[in-house]
Amino acid sequence: MARRGLSLLLLAIGLGGLAGCSKFEHAQRPAWRRQAEESCFARHLVALSPYVQPASHEIDGPSICGLTRPLKVTALQNGAVMFSSTQTLDCSMVATLNDWLEQVVQPAARARFGQNVVEIESMGSYNCRSMNHQIGARLSEHSFGNAIDIGGYRLADGRKITYVRDWTHGDAQTQAFLRDLHGGACDRFATVLSPGSNPFHYNHMHVDLAMHGMRSTGPRHICRPERQNTIAPQPRDNLPETPDFDDDLDIAQAGAPHERGVLATGGESFAVAAAAPDMIRRRPPAAIRGRKAPDLDEVARLLQRPAPSRHARPLPLHAELRSLDRSPPRREPRGAMREDGVFVPEGAPSDFDLH
Incomplete structure (x- = not known):
């Protein structure tokens, strides 16, 4: 009996020593993870x-799983895009997701569907597990709140777009939309795995900010399947694109009235279209050809503008139109100057009527 008691005592001491050794050699999360979290908060990215x-509280374990400053997130873009369920993420993931939504997701949704995404179908964020739930595999980035799985999206009109259905069976614009989002994610996240990358991601897109080492061009990224060129967004009104054309004259930038051709009409003015003088120089309108001196009413009618006041200053345009007159040159009236300084023309009044 005494021998048995001694054996139990030695066993207890041995187990206690092993336990103490295990605690002393407890694995620690890589230092860069804590540093990345603290840097994100210090830079006010979220x-x-x-x-x-x-x-x-901080999430510490089991094993090296956890986050120093975990965030509970119910929506992104200040509430504009909801999660289907609350997600536990680190600061860097929240910041990158917000940027991806603003720069990629919403512009693509507006271009292809004329509306925004209002909800993300979230399929998982923090979870202390191995990659793809495989026994013996490395810990997933989900174990550090540094990853999220996205199953689909809901548009403002209630339409749902899912990876499991629309990646291969959606209409052309929907498939292009999902591939636009995939390509944009590859520019921002370290890892992007969408349907076609492996059998485990047939129904969602996985994105994370893992450290995959460096290349000569910068951090190494994993993007699977390879990004593809997509068709152009369909015009929302089903009409052809408007052709390019020159802008009209910007009146605000055209300079002072004396620097351009204007018609002054009792305190207000309007600019003559830039092309009109050129058209007149090429071929004066029939209403102008043959007229010796178009009056103000005629000029206003041709330009489809109100007639200028008879009390306005002489029109700069009037002289220009007169110079375009192609009728034979006018004979200067003949006459004599009287002693009192008054010029007396010769002939009938019709010969020297300038009106």
């Missing part, structure tokens, strides 16, 4: 709001 709140 603003706390009713939709983004700090968790009540």
Whole structure:
């Protein structure tokens, strides 16, 4: 009996020693993960709001799983895009998701569907597990709140777009939309795995900010399947694109009235279209050809403008139109100057009537 008691005592001491050794050699999360979280907060890349709140405590374990400053997120873009369920993410993931939504997702949704995305079907964020749930595999980035799986999207009109259905069976614009989002994600996240990358991602897109090492051009990224060129967005009104044309004269930039051709009409003015003088120089309108001196009413009618006041200053355009007159040159009236300084023309009044 004594020998048995001694054996139990030695066993207990041995187990206690092993436990102490295990605690002493407990694996630690890589230092860069804590540094990345702290840097994100220090740079104010994420603003706390009713939709983004700090968790009540740090997540530490099991193993090296966890986050130093986890965030509970119910929506992105300050509530404009909801998650289908609350997600636990680190600061860097929230910042990158917001940027991706603003720069890629929403512009693509407006271009292809004429509306915004209002909800993301989230299929998982923080979860202490191995990659693809495979026994013996490395820990997934989900174990550090540094990844999220996205199953689809809901548009403002209620339409749902899912990877499991629309990646291969959606209409042309929907398939192009999902591939636009995939390509844009590859520019921002370290890892992007969409349907076709492997059997485990047939129904969602996985994105994370893992460290895959460096290349000569910068951090190494994994983007599968390879991004593809997509068809152009369909015009929302089903009409052809408007052809390019020169802008009209910008009146605000045309200079002072004396620097351009204007008609002054009792305190107000309007500019003559830039092309009109050129057209007149090429071929004066029939109403102008043969007229010796178009009056103000005629000029206003031709330009489809109100007649200028008879009390306005002489029109700069009037002289220009007169110079375009192609009728034979006018004979200067003949006459004599009287002693009192008055010129007396010769002939009948019709010979020297200038009106």
